Amino acid sequence: MRLATILGGAVLLAVLLAVPLVVTNLFWLNLAITVLLWAALASAWNILGGLAGGLSLGHAAYFGIGAYVTTLLFLRLGISPWLGMWAGAALAAAIGAGLATITLRLRGPFFVLATLAFGIVIHIVAVNWREVTRGAAGLVLPFSGGPENMMFAGLAPYWYIGLALVGLCVGTTIAIRRSRLGYYLVALREDEDAARSLGVRVVQCKVIASAISAALTALAGTFYATFVQYIDPASTTQFNISVQIALVAIVGGMGTVIGPVLGALVVVPLGELSRAYLGGGPALMVYGLLLIVIVLAVPRGIAGGIESVTRHLRRRRNS
Amino acid sequence: MQLALQIVTNGLLLGGLYALLAVGLTLIFGVLRVVNFAHAEFMMLGMFGTYWIWRLAGIDPYLAVLLVVPLIFALGIIVDRLVLQRTIGAPEVTVVFATLGLSILMQNAALTMWTADIRSVTTDYSGMVFRAGGIRISVPMAISFVVAMMAAAALWLFLTRTLYGKAVQAVAQNREAAALMGIDVRRVYMWTFATAVAAAGAMGGLIAPLFTVYPTVGTSYIVAVFVIVVLGGLGSVPGAVLAALVIGLTEAIAGYLLGTAWAELATFIIFLAVLIARPQGFFGRRGAETFGGR
Amino acid sequence: MLEVDRITVDFHGLRAVNEVSFTLPQGRIFGLIGPNGAGKTTLFNAISGMVRPTSGAVRLNGQDLLRLGPAERNRLGLARTFQIVKPFGGLSVLDNVVVGALTRGLSVADAREMAQATLARLEMTRHAGAMAASLPLALRKRLEVARALATGPRVLMLDEIMGGLNPTEVNETLALIEALNAEGLTLLVIEHNMNAIMRIAETVLVLDGGRLIAEGPPAEVTRDPRVIAVYLGEPLEDA
Numbered sequence: 125m126r127l128a129t130i131l132g133g134a135v136l137l138a139v140l141l142a143v144p145l146v147v148t149n150l151f152w153l154n155l156a157i158t159v160l161l162w163a164a165l166a167s168a169w170n171i172l173g174g175l176a177g178g179l180s181l182g183h184a185a186y187f188g189i190g191a192y193v194t195t196l197l198f199l200r201l202g203i204s205p206w207l208g209m210w211a212g213a214a215l216a217a218a219i220g221a222g223l224a225t226i227t228l229r230l231r232g233p234f235f236v237l238a239t240l241a242f243g244i245v246i247h248i249v250a251v252n253w254r255e256v257t258r259g260a261a262g263l264v265l266p267f268s269g270g271p272e273n274m275m276f277a278g279l280a281p282y283w284y285i286g287l288a289l290v291g292l293c294v295g296t297t298i299a300i301r302r303s304r305l306g307y308y309l310v311a312l313r314e315d316e317d318a319a320r321s322l323g324v325r326v327v328q329c330k331v332i333a334s335a336i337s338a339a340l341t342a343l344a345g346t347f348y349a350t351f352v353q354y355i356d357p358a359s360t361t362q363f364n365i366s367v368q369i370a371l372v373a374i375v376g377g378m379g380t381v382i383g384p385v386l387g388a389l390v391v392v393p394l395g396e397l398s399r400a401y402l403g404g405g406p407a408l409m410v411y412g413l414l415l416i417v418i419v420l421a422v423p424r425g426i427a428g429g430i431e432s433v434t435r436h437l438r439r440r441r442n443s
Numbered sequence: 444m445q446l447a448l449q450i451v452t453n454g455l456l457l458g459g460l461y462a463l464l465a466v467g468l469t470l471i472f473g474v475l476r477v478v479n480f481a482h483a484e485f486m487m488l489g490m491f492g493t494y495w496i497w498r499l500a501g502i503d504p505y506l507a508v509l510l511v512v513p514l515i516f517a518l519g520i521i522v523d524r525l526v527l528q529r530t531i532g533a534p535e536v537t538v539v540f541a542t543l544g545l546s547i548l549m550q551n552a553a554l555t556m557w558t559a560d561i562r563s564v565t566t567d568y569s570g571m572v573f574r575a576g577g578i579r580i581s582v583p584m585a586i587s588f589v590v591a592m593m594a595a596a597a598l599w600l601f602l603t604r605t606l607y608g609k610a611v612q613a614v615a616q617n618r619e620a621a622a623l624m625g626i627d628v629r630r631v632y633m634w635t636f637a638t639a640v641a642a643a644g645a646m647g648g649l650i651a652p653l654f655t656v657y658p659t660v661g662t663s664y665i666v667a668v669f670v671i672v673v674l675g676g677l678g679s680v681p682g683a684v685l686a687a688l689v690i691g692l693t694e695a696i697a698g699y700l701l702g703t704a705w706a707e708l709a710t711f712i713i714f715l716a717v718l719i720a721r722p723q724g725f726f727g728r729r730g731a732e733t734f735g736g737r
Numbered sequence: 738m739l740e741v742d743r744i745t746v747d748f749h750g751l752r753a754v755n756e757v758s759f760t761l762p763q764g765r766i767f768g769l770i771g772p773n774g775a776g777k778t779t780l781f782n783a784i785s786g787m788v789r790p791t792s793g794a795v796r797l798n799g800q801d802l803l804r805l806g807p808a809e810r811n812r813l814g815l816a817r818t819f820q821i822v823k824p825f826g827g828l829s830v831l832d833n834v835v836v837g838a839l840t841r842g843l844s845v846a847d848a849r850e851m852a853q854a855t856l857a858r859l860e861m862t863r864h865a866g867a868m869a870a871s872l873p874l875a876l877r878k879r880l881e882v883a884r885a886l887a888t889g890p891r892v893l894m895l896d897e898i899m900g901g902l903n904p905t906e907v908n909e910t911l912a913l914i915e916a917l918n919a920e921g922l923t924l925l926v927i928e929h930n931m932n933a934i935m936r937i938a939e940t941v942l943v944l945d946g947g948r949l950i951a952e953g954p955p956a957e958v959t960r961d962p963r964v965i966a967v968y969l970g971e972p973l974e975d976a
């Protein structure tokens with residue numbers, strides 16, 4: 125790796141680690157942590173949606189599974205979320221693998237609809253299975269849990285946990301792209317039949333991508349639960365959460381490593397600003413419009429756009 | 444027995460209404476290969492249009508619908524030109540998320556303009572009920588049912604008996620071949636989309652006297668309509684009508700047996716089961732689910 | 738090595754392949770010819786596992802392939818190219834070949850080396866970094882072969898890889914096929930180019946209307962009256 129890249133990386137890391145020390149305003153720090161949450165969610169989604177080409181509109185289900193499993197293990201059995209989160213991730217992975225297996229042959233809109241239905245099924249269960257989830261009333265994580273239960277007084281610790289989560293998601297994406305799985309996923313995305321004729325085990329690849337994506341999303345669910353310390357179906361499993369996860373990844377650039385992070389950096393503050401200055405309804409109109417414009421004009425998102433521009437400039441310079 | 448008949452009747456009536464919504468959605472998929480996530484929003488606009496005309500001009504809702512439908516048709520043409528035409532040949536993410544974005548935009552535009560207040564259209568005959576063999580049928584429901592089925596039938600006749608209708612079918616079956624035969628495919632897309640969303644708007648107008656009107660009302664229907672369209676076979680009009688009746692019945696029966704919350708779950712489980720076991724539904728083209736493609 | 742045993746493929750009432758049987762011994766080159774629509778590509782699809790035959794069996798070194806999908810068949814040593822080429826457009830030429838090389842179970846780094854070697858073999862090294870989508874047809878066909886070769890097959894099935902090539906390119910491709918065969922690769926080649934078939938195939942199979950109507954050395958087959966009748970009007974030399 126080039127020296128410039130290593131130095132650049134070190135500087136970036138230092139800056140990121142210093143954020144809570146510099147940003148003391150609670151509102152901004154909170155916003156920054158929210159950006160991290162959505163960056164992680166979009167990055168996790170991207171592994172299935174961007175790398176494997178499986179556009180999911182049901183990822184809120186995994187988010188909710190992570191949040192609820194961790195919370196319930198903590199509330200009912202006293203298990204710390206530091207441990208519980210892996211249980212949530214494992215369950216989500218299993219369900220993700222299962223869903224991939226049954227939706228294998230579905231392409232295009234059929235696949236999307238299946239994930240949508242799946243997401244809503246989980247949402248309905250969350251709302252109605254009141255004996256377990258307390259339905260719309262939600263579950264509260266008592267603050268008395270303390271650091272050993274991932275509950276902190278200040279915001280700074282959450283920044284670092286969020287950073288680690290994003291690091292994990294982005295790192296996983298990079299690792300997959302460089303690995304044999306990464307090659308296989310691109311191949312099956314481009315031409316499934318050609319990939320099969322070259323020995324690519326398409327089923328296995330889709331299942332693995334789905335499982336990893338689900339597990340990481342569930343981890344983000346745990347993070348959310350311990351950060352906000354209150355979860356309910358409306359904030360975890362509802363359809364609009366699935367839409368937003370996909371939206372962030374798409375706006376930022378599906379299939380790229382940095383795209384989902386860029387997407388969060390743009391969409392989250394934009395959402396906050398819109399809500400503050402325009403109010404709830406118009407703010408969502410902005411989201412809708414953003415989605416339409418990006419998807420029609422720049423389907424490869426911000427990252428894709430940057431890539432095109434730099435490639436164009438490089439070609440210009442060379443000619 | 445009486446109760447069973449009542450439930451069945453309610454279910455079928457509801458199904459008939461769904462049919463008009465489903466027929467449009469299935470046509471859009473069959474011809475344009477687009478899943479119109481915003482379909483129920485056009486229904487919502489039909490509801491609001493009817494409401495406002497009734498409220499401001501005092502016109503009977505069933506007449507107001509006649510004014511609303513052409514407006515929504517025109518809106519459909521605009522949306523097709525601005526958004527849908529640009530999704531042709533575009534990557535999958537564009538096709539899916541363009542109409543999803545449209546749905547979000549439309550819902551929230553309505554929310555912004557008209558607030559989340561729940562409104563109702565009431566007429567002299569709103570509460571009227573007629574009895575047939577011990578079963579109670581609400582008069583507006585019956586009127587809406589009849590009109591909806593007639594509209595669906597008219598659409599079907601248009602598709603199968605007229606030259607233009609056959610052009611539409613040709614495009615649905617093989618876009619390239621149709622183009623080679625001299626059919627203006629983009630025109631067909633535009634008229635199909637506009638007609639389909641106008642049908643959705645009509646359905647909205649027809650249910651305005653029956654159900655409450657609010658900007659997010661679409662979300663209660665869009666799911667059922669997807670299930671219907673997949674169950675009937677994406678692209679099949681008779682399939683959509685048959686499936687609409689089936690789902691209407693299912694909802695009525697499940698609603699009675701399980702209560703509304705869990706009844707919704709039943710609809711979804713059916714949906715997933717159909718997608719997994721028989722994605723082509725009743726009359727859809729086998730293998731369509733594997734093309735993804737356009 | 739490759740046994741095709743009474744393969745029949747029906748599509749909705751149309752019998753595309755009708756009880757075709759032949760045995761391709763190890764190290765030989767067989768040609769497969771026939772008019773358009775004779776079922777050659779469908780036969781390939783049945784052998785490679787893309788299409789499920791209505792009846793019949795395919796065996797590779799005695800092993801029945803029926804239950805195996807295309808990916809598994811490739812891992813057992815059966816590779817193919819497609820008549821309408823299917824490059825991974827968004828990947829570079831090198832990466833396209835890497836996908837094939839990875840099947841062998843190598844690490845990514847080793848697969849890249851193998852891919853580079855394969856490209857060198859096919860004299861495509863200078864195109865390694867180009868996007869596959871940017872290649873002209875002749876190079877795409879070559880890439881198709883490179884990719885299939887990278888999987889390390891024992892039997893390679895080529896589907897009209899000379900279509901659209903000029904005479905020089907055809908000669909280069911023929912030389913390549915001969916060289917690969919000399920190294921021990923078994924080949925089944927679909928071609929319309931008669932001269933090419935005459936030159937490289939030891940045995941020629943003739944398919945018409947889904948049936949195998951002739952099998953034998955090229956000189957014999959091209960003089961067979963049934964074959965001539967099927968090709969009535971088409972001269973022996975490639976037009």
